[in-house]
Amino acid sequence: MCLSIPARIESINGEMARCSVGEAFYDASLTMLDLNEIAVGDYVLLHTGFALQKISEEEALETLKLFEEFEAFNKELDSEEKQSGERIV
Secondary structure, eight states, rough: OOEEEEEEEEETTTTTEEETTTTTTEEEEETTTTTTGGGGTTTTEEETTTTEEEEEEHHHHHHHHHHHHHHHHHHHHHHHHHHOOOOOO
């Protein structure tokens, strides 16, 4: 399974962009996108160093919120596993 993450474009230099996901920064190739339709502040789906497509800010923030909820759920499961001494699969 492949996973792409929503990232905000912070700067553009030619066909490369500096993108942020929360506090983390990544360099991404924009070669798969129309550079005339991309600007600083836009959100893109980022996968293995490539911006795959432009997405709306609303969609990006919704997806990032789901990632945070999933992380919280995993932490809760880990806590329950430690308390019970069982491994939850």
